[in-house]
């Protein structure tokens with residue numbers, strides 16, 4: 001993931017949302033925590049309310065307090081924030097993300113960037129972010145600089161893929177680096193929902209062994225749900241004696257590991273990783289040229305694929 005941008009496509013949407021958020025900032029010089037009128041009942045598996053934010057979730061601006069953090073590897077932290085209302089889950093649903101919205105000391109304006117909460121939404125009172133710090137990264141650098149007790153303004157939740165319980169029998173997740181964050185949100189939401197019977201296969205690629213983020217949690221899920229969840233790890237530059245497959249996510253690997261009938265409504269593929277990885281797997285579509293990705297070469301149509 002290092003050196004290249006994950007979540008490339010959303011950045012365009014993100015810019016639009018930043019614009020909206022920026023307008024809000026202009027209107028509200030001081031932010032207010034909105035009242036938590038919504039129920040703290042989980043929306044896992046409900047599919048979420050969509051962009052209208054319906055009746056059961058509300059987008060709001062919140063000031064969170066950093067409770068604790070954990071340095072996961074050289075460049076990534078897990079940050080746990082307290083929500084203002086300990087009985088609320090902020091209306092987060094499968095799948096959604098938030099915008100951090102704050103002004104680092106040396107910045108002229110607020111910097112808004114999207115991040116994907118990875119906590120269990122059934123446990124109210126906090127959210128947790130997995131944040132990779134980029135060299136000179138304004139938002140990620142700011143998030144990494146926070147100390148317990150510091151506050152962070154966020155806005156959300158914003159909808160991504162609208163997950164419906166049991167919509168697919170086979171769910172394939174292809175993740176690269178910190179692209180595991182939305183995948184983890186989905187995995188957790190599906191597996192923690194006793195009504196959801198979908199089977200999940202995660203193919204997770206990373207640069208080095210220590211970049212296999214959330215591995216402990218993923219392994220625990222694999223043990224807890226052996227019939228429903230399987231992970232394949234692959235590492236480009238493994239340490240000596242590494243137990244993991246060596247190499248990137250290739251066509252051959254996908255051909256071997258993806259589950260479910262290829263062009264059937266029972267199968268879905270989710271993809272999130274660096275642009276080069278996404279371009280190779282999903283292909284490129286521009287005004288002039290169209291390059292097929294390996295998934296299409298393997299017989300999966302684009303409608304079967306969702307990119308976070």
Ligand SMILES: Cc1cc2nc3c(=O)[nH]c(=O)nc-3n(C[C@H](O)[C@H](O)[C@H](O)COP(=O)(O)OP(=O)(O)OC[C@H]3O[C@@H](n4cnc5c(N)ncnc54)[C@H](O)[C@@H]3O)c2cc1C
Nearest residue numbers: 004005006007010114115116131132134137138139140181
């Ligand atoms: C919907 C969505 C969800 C996201 N969820 C997460 C998440 O859960 N965790 C997470 O860590 N990130 C996530 N991201 C990415 C995140 O929003 C920021 O883009 C990222 O943290 C970099 O922002 P920055 O302000 O620190 O870097 P900037 O100040 O914008 O850039 C600083 C330098 O880093 C480089 N750079 C910027 N972004 C990247 C990148 N992604 N890869 C490589 N180099 C980069 C720039 O080219 C520049 O040289 C998500 C993005 C989207 C669209």
